[in-house]
Amino acid sequence: MSIQQLHTLEELNQYVAQPGKKLLFKHSTTCPISAKAHEEFQAYLKDADTTAAIVHVIEDRPVSNQIAENFGIKHESPQLFLLEDSEVRWNTSHWKITRSAIQEAVNQ
Numbered sequence: 001m002s003i004q005q006l007h008t009l010e011e012l013n014q015y016v017a018q019p020g021k022k023l024l025f026k027h028s029t030t031c032p033i034s035a036k037a038h039e040e041f042q043a044y045l046k047d048a049d050t051t052a053a054i055v056h057v058i059e060d061r062p063v064s065n066q067i068a069e070n071f072g073i074k075h076e077s078p079q080l081f082l083l084e085d086s087e088v089r090w091n092t093s094h095w096k097i098t099r100s101a102i103q104e105a106v107n108q
Contacts, residue, residue: 003045004052005054005056006060009062011063012055017086021083021106022050022052024055024080025038025054026064026067026080027055028057028078031077037078037095038054040098044103048103073088076093079092079093082105092105
């Protein structure tokens, strides 16, 4: 499953508006915790058919800020959201982003 990278607010809005369950990962390319979370995220996706997107928080800060604003959830990095019908069903951050945690959230 390929991960869509979101660079613009328009791409973000289109992604969020898609029906069904989808994952949105905020990734800091300079942070070792985020690197580990990114590995777990990719490990989960390898065997899953869940739609997924990523935002690089430093490179695309306006998009990252908009996510916090749209969902009213304080920005963290790394941070992972499970969206369904344009709403956040679950979110977590830092070391809690694991393949098994994602699996559990998606299957609920």
